[in-house]
Amino acid sequence: MASLATLDDAAADAIMAVLAGVPDPEIPVVSVVDLGIVRGVRANPAAVLLTPTYTGCPATLAIEASVRIALDLAGFDAVPIETVLSPPWSTDWISDEGRRRLLDYGIAPPPKGEGSRSLRGEDLVACPRCASTDTVEVSRFGSTPCKALWRCRGCLEPFDRFKCH
Amino acid sequence: MTDRASLFDYLLRLGDDSLILGQRLTEWCGHAPALEIDLSLANLGLDLIGQATLLLNLAGEVEAKGRDGDKLAFHRDVLQFRNCLLVEQPNGDFAQTIARQFLFSTFQLAQFEALTGSSDPRIAEITAKAVKEVRYHAELAADWVVRLGDGTDESRSRMIDGLDWFWRFVGELFEMDAIETALVAEGVAVDRAALRAGFDARVEAVLARASLPSPVYPRGIKGGRVGHHSEHLGHLLAQMQYLPRAYPDAVW
Numbered sequence A: 001m002a003s004l005a006t007l008d009d010a011a012a013d014a015i016m017a018v019l020a021g022v023p024d025p026e027i028p029v030v031s032v033v034d035l036g037i038v039r040g041v042r043a044n045p046a047a048v049l050l051t052p053t054y055t056g057c058p059a060t061l062a063i064e065a066s067v068r069i070a071l072d073l074a075g076f077d078a079v080p081i082e083t084v085l086s087p088p089w090s091t092d093w094i095s096d097e098g099r100r101r102l103l104d105y106g107i108a109p110p111p112k113g114e115g116s117r118s119l120r121g122e123d124l125v126a127c128p129r130c131a132s133t134d135t136v137e138v139s140r141f142g143s144t145p146c147k148a149l150w151r152c153r154g155c156l157e158p159f160d161r162f163k164c165h
Numbered sequence B: 001m002t003d004r005a006s007l008f009d010y011l012l013r014l015g016d017d018s019l020i021l022g023q024r025l026t027e028w029c030g031h032a033p034a035l036e037i038d039l040s041l042a043n044l045g046l047d048l049i050g051q052a053t054l055l056l057n058l059a060g061e062v063e064a065k066g067r068d069g070d071k072l073a074f075h076r077d078v079l080q081f082r083n084c085l086l087v088e089q090p091n092g093d094f095a096q097t098i099a100r101q102f103l104f105s106t107f108q109l110a111q112f113e114a115l116t117g118s119s120d121p122r123i124a125e126i127t128a129k130a131v132k133e134v135r136y137h138a139e140l141a142a143d144w145v146v147r148l149g150d151g152t153d154e155s156r157s158r159m160i161d162g163l164d165w166f167w168r169f170v171g172e173l174f175e176m177d178a179i180e181t182a183l184v185a186e187g188v189a190v191d192r193a194a195l196r197a198g199f200d201a202r203v204e205a206v207l208a209r210a211s212l213p214s215p216v217y218p219r220g221i222k223g224g225r226v227g228h229h230s231e232h233l234g235h236l237l238a239q240m241q242y243l244p245r246a247y248p249d250a251v252w
Helices: A009-019 A059-073 A096-105 B004-026 B035-063 B069-074 B094-115 B121-149 B153-167 B178-185 B192-209 B231-246
Strands: A038-042 A047-050 A081-083 A135-139 A147-152 A158-162
Touching: A009 A038, A009 A059, A047 A059, A059 A081, A135 B035, B004 B035, B004 B069, B004 B094, B004 B178, B004 B231, B035 B069, B035 B121, B069 B231, B094 B121, B094 B153, B094 B192, B121 B153, B121 B192
Parallel strands: A047 A081
Antiparallel strands: A038 A047, A135 A147, A147 A158
């Protein structure tokens, strides 16, 4: 394979297509691209730019490892991975496709921007199962740093909510 | 031109605060009163250890003697730690842990908010990332102060005792010295003393919501920033550092 110190548009597109197939280790229905963890592909000098969701997210290393493996298998083993902190990751970077997949999976996606607030200024959270907004937060911290635990008073089921961040 | 040794020391102060409190919180894992708060405290600890990783890695870069965050966390002894005394104190009962968390997170939120404007872009970047998490910590701890303070007679008296105990370590959080004064002049650090009024107002507002009295002000204790720690830090380090010291080349 030719030197990959720099990338042309076709190579960058090919890399993004590879990354779109890399699942998040904790929520495998969404890819690392859908979650906004991949910040992009830099052409010169070539690099894949990743950003952590939470500073202490234990999946960060697993994500980097799975991205590395996917790149290697696709022949991009010479392209390095760089971690960028700024601008800090935000749930606004989760794609519409990613939001739809989270909902199908039973995780209430985070609101985009300042949308969907009740009169009291709080987020209205729809139950991913029955769509009722008669829901209540059980615990601000759930099974992973990025999720909170909620309960639906309509269908009485508990559910995870992706925290707005 | 920022003095390298001063910046290194400042980053240790920031990073060690997060590291030591993160380590303390992990002691609750599996022991908290309910599953939800058990998860919460573990997540807080995780966030704090994440901050420590970034800050101590940067400290190692600044020092330029080949030490990274792990080396600094696991291969320094008590006298080289620069954390405040508040974070190294034992967890005590649940109300004491909440009192400590409330005081620390309220302080850290103000500190990190200010540091997002640091003239050192690396510090600005790390704190801009972490401040979003710390906002959650401060809210969570404040909610629990209200819940315990406004709860049963038992929870209320324990909350009062917890705040009274930890209040003696608050003064140190806002203590300035020559190192930080010089860094403030360059826009790198934040003037801790200037954060005190906002902190007091916030604490007072939460205590009012919890119908709790203001803590009686005991004589403050300090010394952590220059390595004069309580006996408790050594015990914590013995546990935290045992594995990497016994097996220096161990990797996952």
